[in-house]
Amino acid sequence: xxxxxxxxxxxxxxxxGLAAAIAAGETSAVEVTRAHLDRIDAVDAQVRAFLxxxxxxxxAAARAVDARRAxxxxxxxxxxxxxxxxxxxxxxxxxxxxxxRILDGWRAPYDATVxxxxxxxxxxxxxxxxxxxxxxxxxxxxxxxxxxxxxWDLSRVPGGSSxxxxxxxxxxxxxxxxxxxxxxxxxxPAAVCGIVGTKPTYGGxxxxxxVAFASSLDTPGPLARTVLDTALLHEVMSGHDPCDSTSIDxxxxxxxxxxxxxxxxxxxxxVVAELGGEGYQPGVLARFGEAVELLExxxxxxxxxxxxxxxxxxxxxxxxxxxxxxxxxARFDGMRYGLRVGDDGTASAEEVMSLTRAAGFGAEVxxxxxxxxxxxxxxxxxxxxxxxxxxxxxxARDFDAAFEQVDVLVxxxxxxxxxxxxxxxxxxxxxxxADLCTIPSDLAGNAAxxxxxxxxxxxxxxxxxxxMAPVLADDRLYRVAAAVEAALDARRGHPLLDEAKGLGDD
Ligand code: GLN
Numbered sequence: 001x002x003x004x005x006x007x008x009x010x011x012x013x014x015x016x017g018l019a020a021a022i023a024a025g026e027t028s029a030v031e032v033t034r035a036h037l038d039r040i041d042a043v044d045a046q047v048r049a050f051l052x053x054x055x056x057x058x059x060a061a062a063r064a065v066d067a068r069r070a071x072x073x074x075x076x077x078x079x080x081x082x083x084x085x086x087x088x089x090x091x092x093x094x095x096x097x098x099x100x101r102i103l104d105g106w107r108a109p110y111d112a113t114v115x116x117x118x119x120x121x122x123x124x125x126x127x128x129x130x131x132x133x134x135x136x137x138x139x140x141x142x143x144x145x146x147x148x149x150x151x152w153d154l155s156r157v158p159g160g161s162s163x164x165x166x167x168x169x170x171x172x173x174x175x176x177x178x179x180x181x182x183x184x185x186x187x188x189p190a191a192v193c194g195i196v197g198t199k200p201t202y203g204g205x206x207x208x209x210x211v212a213f214a215s216s217l218d219t220p221g222p223l224a225r226t227v228l229d230t231a232l233l234h235e236v237m238s239g240h241d242p243c244d245s246t247s248i249d250x251x252x253x254x255x256x257x258x259x260x261x262x263x264x265x266x267x268x269x270x271v272v273a274e275l276g277g278e279g280y281q282p283g284v285l286a287r288f289g290e291a292v293e294l295l296e297x298x299x300x301x302x303x304x305x306x307x308x309x310x311x312x313x314x315x316x317x318x319x320x321x322x323x324x325x326x327x328x329x330a331r332f333d334g335m336r337y338g339l340r341v342g343d344d345g346t347a348s349a350e351e352v353m354s355l356t357r358a359a360g361f362g363a364e365v366x367x368x369x370x371x372x373x374x375x376x377x378x379x380x381x382x383x384x385x386x387x388x389x390x391x392x393x394x395x396a397r398d399f400d401a402a403f404e405q406v407d408v409l410v411x412x413x414x415x416x417x418x419x420x421x422x423x424x425x426x427x428x429x430x431x432x433x434a435d436l437c438t439i440p441s442d443l444a445g446n447a448a449x450x451x452x453x454x455x456x457x458x459x460x461x462x463x464x465x466x467x468m469a470p471v472l473a474d475d476r477l478y479r480v481a482a483a484v485e486a487a488l489d490a491r492r493g494h495p496l497l498d499e500a501k502g503l504g505d506d
Contacts, residue, residue, distance in 0.1 A: 010035035015175040015229040022080040029062035029080030049168035053127040079122030083176040084168035087128035090209040099133040099143035102360030106338035112209025129164030138434035156418040159189030166193040177223035184438025187450035191413035191464025196230040197223040202445035203248035206241035214324035227482040231259035258475035262482035265299030270406035274310040281416040283456025287463040291453040307398035319388035326372030396444040413450040413464030447474040451481035
């Protein structure tokens with residue numbers, strides 16, 4: 001990425017810094033937006049995070065923020081700050097593809113609640129970003145529109161399924177991103193792109209207008225380069241939504257205050273015995289071990305905690321998530337949304353549905369629909385889906401028991417750093433293993449986050465520390481993450497901002 005100077009002072013700033021500079025009149029939302037659009041122009045041909053850039057929509061939103069400031073109206077904490085939106089949140093003024101051909105030409109009739117909240121807060125949506133088709137994957141290679149590249153090493157994956165959101169933030173194309181986490185799709189790409197990403201408590205952020213993959217697991221959440229920025233976005237996007245029947249009617253946990261507190265003294269931290277060890281990349285384990293020692297040196301009380309059923313989380317997830325997806329994706333039938341194939345006036349409705357689904361869905365989506373249909377079929381339901389639900393309960397009980405002994409749990413976020421594009425594309429099992437550590441919190445519905453904890457000594461790529469907290473104790477995640485971030489910043493520079501010079505700096 002030599003020879004471009006698109007990374008200006010504005011694109012290098014944090015969201016908090018940009019919002020403050022806009023509010024103080026030191027820059028304008030339009031200027032900030034233009035700087036990020038220029039950055040996208042300069043580097044996205046290589047990173048390929050964006051499926052759709054919306055300069056007009058973005059500049060109109062920025063102008064509205066500048067007008068509000070000029071009129072002396074109060075601005076929210078992220079007003080004028082650009083954001084990359086995962087392409088499964090509906091938007092009336094941009095396409096929504098879910099990384100799939102099957103939605104070709106479809107335009108959503110309403111904004112997702114998250115989209116609407118961002119707009120109301122004056123956040124500038126730059127466009128829609130790439131993802132594994134219908135959020136099924138861990139590498140963004142399952143997108144119908146080609147893979148996104150990891151800004152740390154363009155030959156590697158950015159993780160997935162929120163790989164576009166994570167790569168855009170890591171490449172300084174946007175200070176903020178939004179993803180969804182069903183089995184790890186925020187935390188895993190955050191970890192391998194060296195940024196912060198949170199899966200809020202299930203029901204803490206609205207699913208209304210989020211194209212469904214597995215409804216009992218899908219959780220929208222924030223991504224950013226710093227813990228405070230992530231907390232600010234968490235607060236802006238979250239809260240009760242009467243349009244989502246599983247939305248929690250409770251106040252948003254005080255995540256911003258916790259990020260500012262950045263204090264772990266006296267906090268009881270449990271290292272999950274089952275996550276780590278054999279099969280994990282040595283460089284990941286090395287950085288994880290240092291992060292645990294760091295927490296101890298900052299005054300946390302560290303113990304080892306066993307969660308015996310976590311070993312069954314992956315198989316249970318790969319029955320529950322496909323089962324739900326086989327039902328949710330039945331609606332893409334060539335009649336109601338986007339693509340329609342074979343409708344020549346003589347074909348039956350069944351033939352058109354079959355041809356449309358055959359042409360419109362990619363291989364992984366088809367695999368999941370078949371797995372799920374099988375797991376739910378009469379005669380197998382109890383043995384597969386029913387059993388998986390029982391395992392899910394046992395995992396939730398493991399968390400309950402652990403959280404009687406400790407305030408938070410920690411583990412590596414992923415077993416390895418970013419892997420090369422193509423390496424696992426033909427091996428679904430190897431791909432599924434990327435989510436080994438993240439899936440338990442999805443099944444139990446509790447809050448979890450990934451924060452950078454340095455670069456692996458064996459390959460120089462980012463490593464994530466996963467922090468897990470009880471349901472509605474999301475604020476604890478930020479206390480821990482902010483303390484780790486501050487200590488690492490002081491010791492060896494910010495893992496992303498300093499160690500990687502980023503695209504276009506040389
Ligand atoms: N990689 C996991 C899967 O493919 C998780 C995806 C997600 O969280 N959306 O199902």
